[in-house]
Amino acid sequence: xxxDQFIASTTxxxxxxxxxxxxxxxxxxxxxxxxxxxxxxxxxxxxALDDHLLTLPGERYLMLNxxxxxxxxxxxxxxxTALDLLPTSLRHGLHIAGRLDADTTGLLLLTSDxxxxxxxxxxxxxxxxxxxxxxxxxxxxxxxxxxxxGIELRNDPKPTKPAxxxxxxxxxxxxxxxxxxxxxxxxxxxxxxxxxxxxxxxxIGTIELDSTLAPGAFRELTEAEIDSIA
Numbered sequence: 001x002x003x004d005q006f007i008a009s010t011t012x013x014x015x016x017x018x019x020x021x022x023x024x025x026x027x028x029x030x031x032x033x034x035x036x037x038x039x040x041x042x043x044x045x046x047x048a049l050d051d052h053l054l055t056l057p058g059e060r061y062l063m064l065n066x067x068x069x070x071x072x073x074x075x076x077x078x079x080x081t082a083l084d085l086l087p088t089s090l091r092h093g094l095h096i097a098g099r100l101d102a103d104t105t106g107l108l109l110l111t112s113d114x115x116x117x118x119x120x121x122x123x124x125x126x127x128x129x130x131x132x133x134x135x136x137x138x139x140x141x142x143x144x145x146x147x148x149x150g151i152e153l154r155n156d157p158k159p160t161k162p163a164x165x166x167x168x169x170x171x172x173x174x175x176x177x178x179x180x181x182x183x184x185x186x187x188x189x190x191x192x193x194x195x196x197x198x199x200x201x202x203x204i205g206t207i208e209l210d211s212t213l214a215p216g217a218f219r220e221l222t223e224a225e226i227d228s229i230a
Contacts, residue, residue, distance in 0.1 A: 082108055120229055133189065
């Protein structure tokens, strides 16, 4: 790893600020000052900034209760992002595993582990996602059966795979799907002749949104939750 990348990964400094610290002689590598930002260091190198020893953090895994109006992106010039809800010190290296539309609320997973997030999102793994769907019109038994059988979407050559559907009340259902097509839940309900007025993701695989998390709040995943994405 390049020295400037290491500094940016282990401190709140940006890459630009890390380069400035290095060139000013604030960084010590294995007991000697190093002013070359492009220096490559080994994983066992002893690196200190202003006499504080630095260590690379391990992989991070977080769940966030995404509020409405927040986009699932790392940066956006026009809207608040999911990463904006985290402390600056936690944001570096994180990405989103399974995005949500800006108007969709609920469970969002963030991690620094690329292989883990691939297992969350890969169609081959078929990690199920569960949503609470609020509808504009009362849901019919015929519509529920269409969703359970698989339904043809507009401008899509293949019908959806059978979904798990649980009726909650005339205007709400719980829907579990193992695909990730564009705006899939909204399009599925549109294909039944209904419209989605609110959408909330409550579960990914067996990881369930912590009921104690207020909108915008987050917590680290437990080891069991991390291991459940296999």
